[in-house]
Amino acid sequence: MISVTMTIAGSDSGGGAGIQADLKTFQELKTFGTSSITALTAQNTLGVQDVFPVEASFIVKQINAILEDFDVKAIKTGMLFSSTIIREVSNRLKDTKIPLIIDPVMIAKGGATLLQSDAIDAMIQDLFPIATIITPNIPEAEAISGIAIKSEDDLQLAAQKLLSFGPQVVILKGGHLSDESEAIDRVYFQDGTTLNFTAKRLPTKDTHGTGCTFSAAITAFIARGFSIEDAISEAKKYIHAAISHGLNLGHGHGPTNHFAYNDHVNKEMVSNG
Numbered sequence: 001m002i003s004v005t006m007t008i009a010g011s012d013s014g015g016g017a018g019i020q021a022d023l024k025t026f027q028e029l030k031t032f033g034t035s036s037i038t039a040l041t042a043q044n045t046l047g048v049q050d051v052f053p054v055e056a057s058f059i060v061k062q063i064n065a066i067l068e069d070f071d072v073k074a075i076k077t078g079m080l081f082s083s084t085i086i087r088e089v090s091n092r093l094k095d096t097k098i099p100l101i102i103d104p105v106m107i108a109k110g111g112a113t114l115l116q117s118d119a120i121d122a123m124i125q126d127l128f129p130i131a132t133i134i135t136p137n138i139p140e141a142e143a144i145s146g147i148a149i150k151s152e153d154d155l156q157l158a159a160q161k162l163l164s165f166g167p168q169v170v171i172l173k174g175g176h177l178s179d180e181s182e183a184i185d186r187v188y189f190q191d192g193t194t195l196n197f198t199a200k201r202l203p204t205k206d207t208h209g210t211g212c213t214f215s216a217a218i219t220a221f222i223a224r225g226f227s228i229e230d231a232i233s234e235a236k237k238y239i240h241a242a243i244s245h246g247l248n249l250g251h252g253h254g255p256t257n258h259f260a261y262n263d264h265v266n267k268e269m270v271s272n273g
C-alpha cells in the first residue's frame with residue numbers, strides 16, 4: 001500500500017519551494033502527499049513579495065483532518081513563520097509517534113523573512129525535542145546555535161549544540177559553503193556517529209527550493225521504511241538530479257527539476273512501478 005506523507009509548510013505561488021516543492025517530491029517518490037498550509041506567500045523566482053500567515057488554530061484543524069483520517073508515516077515541517085504557530089503545531093504533534101523531519105526555514109534566498117526572529121526560541125524549546133531529524137543550512141545553524149561557522153571545528157561545535165536541543169539527528173546542509181567544490185551535507189547522530197554525504201557542487205543559480213525538496217525527499221523515503229542513513233543518501237541523489245537537470249524557468253533563482261530523479265537516476269523504480 002502507498003505510504004502517506006504530510007508537509008506542514010508555507011505555499012510558494014511560484015511553485016519552486018514550500019508546499020508545492022514538497023508535494024511534487026512526495027509524488028515523484030511514490031508516496032501520497034498531504035498538507036497543512038501555514039502561510040501564503042506571493043513569490044516567484046525573483047523573491048517573496050508578501051506573506052499572509054494562516055491562523056494557528058486553522059493550521060491545527062488541517063493537521064487534525066489529516067491525522068484523523070490517514071495513517072501518516074512521516075511528517076515534515078517547513079516555513080512556520082511565528083512562535084504561536086510553532087507552539088500550536090508542536091503541541092499537536094508531540095504525542096504522535098510519527099517520524100518528524102524539521103527544515104528550520106528562516107530566510108528565503110532573496111532575503112525575505114520566513115520565520116520571525118523571536119520564533120527561534122519556540123523552535124528550540126518546543127519543536128526540536130520531538131524531532132527525528134533537523135536539516136538547517138549553515139546560516140540557519142548559526143542563528144539557532146549562536147555559533148559563527150568558519151571552520152570544521154565550528155561545524156562540530158554547532159552540531160553538538162543543535163543535538164543538545166533534542167533531535168535524534170542533525171543534518172548540516174553544505175549548499176551555502178560556496179567556496180567548496182563539493183556540496184557536503186554533514187550528519188550527526190546522538191550516539192556520536194557522524195557521516196558525510198558528498199556530491200559535486202553544481203555551478204548554477206537555479207537552486208530555489210533545494211532545502212524544501214531535500215527534506216521532503218528524506219520524509220518520503222522514511223515514510224517508505226528506509227533507514228535514516230539510506231533515506232538521506234537517496235534524498236541526496238534526488239536533489240542532486242533535480243539541480244543538475246534544471247528547467248531554466250523564471251528570471252531569478254529558478255526552480256529545480258522534480259522529474260530528474262525518475263528520468264535519470266532511478267529508472268528501475270519507474271519500470272518496476
Ligand SMILES: Nc1ncnc2c1ncn2[C@@H]1O[C@H](COP(=O)(O)OP(=O)(O)O)[C@@H](O)[C@H]1O
Pocket residue numbers: 136137138173174175176183184185199200201202203204207209210211212214236239240243
Ligand atoms: N550548487 C549545488 N550543487 C549541488 N548540491 C547543492 C547545491 N546547492 C545546494 N545543494 C544541495 O541541496 C541540498 C539543500 O541544501 P541548501 O541549498 O544548503 O538548503 P537551503 O535551500 O535550505 O539553503 C543539500 O543536499 C545541498 O548539499
Ligand SMILES: Cc1ncc(COP(=O)(O)OP(=O)(O)O)c(N)n1
Pocket residue numbers: 009010011012017018019041043078079105107108109110114207208209210211212213253
Ligand atoms: C513558502 C516557502 N517556504 C520555504 C522557502 C525556502 O525554501 P528553500 O528550500 O530554503 O529555498 P530558497 O528560498 O532558499 O530558494 C520559500 N522560499 N518559500
